[in-house]
Amino acid sequence: MSSSAPERRLRADRARQAADVIRQQVVQRAFPDGVLPDEMFLATEFSVSRNTIREALDLLREEGLIERVPGVGTVVVTEKYAHGLNHLMGLAETLHEHGEVTNDVRAAGPIKPPSPVAQRLRLGDGEQVVYVERLRRLNGLPLSLDLTYLAMDVGLPLLDEDLRHRDIFSLIEQTSGQRLGTAAVTLEAVNADLHAATVLEVPKGAALLVVERLSHFADGRPVDLEFIRMRGDRLTMRAECRRTP
Numbered sequence: 001m002s003s004s005a006p007e008r009r010l011r012a013d014r015a016r017q018a019a020d021v022i023r024q025q026v027v028q029r030a031f032p033d034g035v036l037p038d039e040m041f042l043a044t045e046f047s048v049s050r051n052t053i054r055e056a057l058d059l060l061r062e063e064g065l066i067e068r069v070p071g072v073g074t075v076v077v078t079e080k081y082a083h084g085l086n087h088l089m090g091l092a093e094t095l096h097e098h099g100e101v102t103n104d105v106r107a108a109g110p111i112k113p114p115s116p117v118a119q120r121l122r123l124g125d126g127e128q129v130v131y132v133e134r135l136r137r138l139n140g141l142p143l144s145l146d147l148t149y150l151a152m153d154v155g156l157p158l159l160d161e162d163l164r165h166r167d168i169f170s171l172i173e174q175t176s177g178q179r180l181g182t183a184a185v186t187l188e189a190v191n192a193d194l195h196a197a198t199v200l201e202v203p204k205g206a207a208l209l210v211v212e213r214l215s216h217f218a219d220g221r222p223v224d225l226e227f228i229r230m231r232g233d234r235l236t237m238r239a240e241c242r243r244t245p
Helices: 005-027 039-046 050-062 115-120 152-160 168-176 194-200
Strands: 066-069 073-076 081-084 101-111 129-138 141-151 180-191 207-217 222-231 235-238
Touching: 005 039, 005 050, 039 050, 050 066, 101 152, 115 222, 129 152, 141 152, 141 168, 141 194, 152 168, 168 180, 168 222, 180 222, 194 222
Parallel strands: 081 235
Antiparallel strands: 066 073, 101 129, 129 141, 141 222, 180 207, 207 222
């Protein structure tokens, strides 16, 4: 093995460490004018060489987060939005300060659910659900593809409501007169298949965050099962966790 291999590995490790911190600063909008500090400042900040910082910035450039602009410096070209997991909220409720969330309703109506969906919603044999599929946008930009299964008595009234501009959660509470209580959430990363990539306007194989969320009324009844594909280059998940005995 070449004697320089450990040094290259160490520089790559340090570049990744710096990239992680800078990425979080971008998400938190720590650079108000959208321009990152120069390489010398960053090298001093992270106690690494300029070459290491260049590797870190290259990582973020490959993610599409920043770009080098001659005469200006390294600038943020893509915003990422924090989506909190602490509260049971819809996308428009979560991102309201960042602009307008709209929904392209791709499908909406009663269907016979797959048996795993019926089981999760505690439905009897032969019971239908209301299926709603939406492409969700923030200021016109595609953010997520949401596939939602709703219990019939909860979902049918929603078909007469403004699904284009309203979150389903707020509509459920408005039309049912009941409060949502808890949700079980599973989060995983997948590569975008050709169909999802086309709809979300990302390259095939791009990173997506897939959220499965089963929401319940306050009395514990499951009423809303969602499979949400989120653009990994636009959304970051955030939660506050407490260690308990």
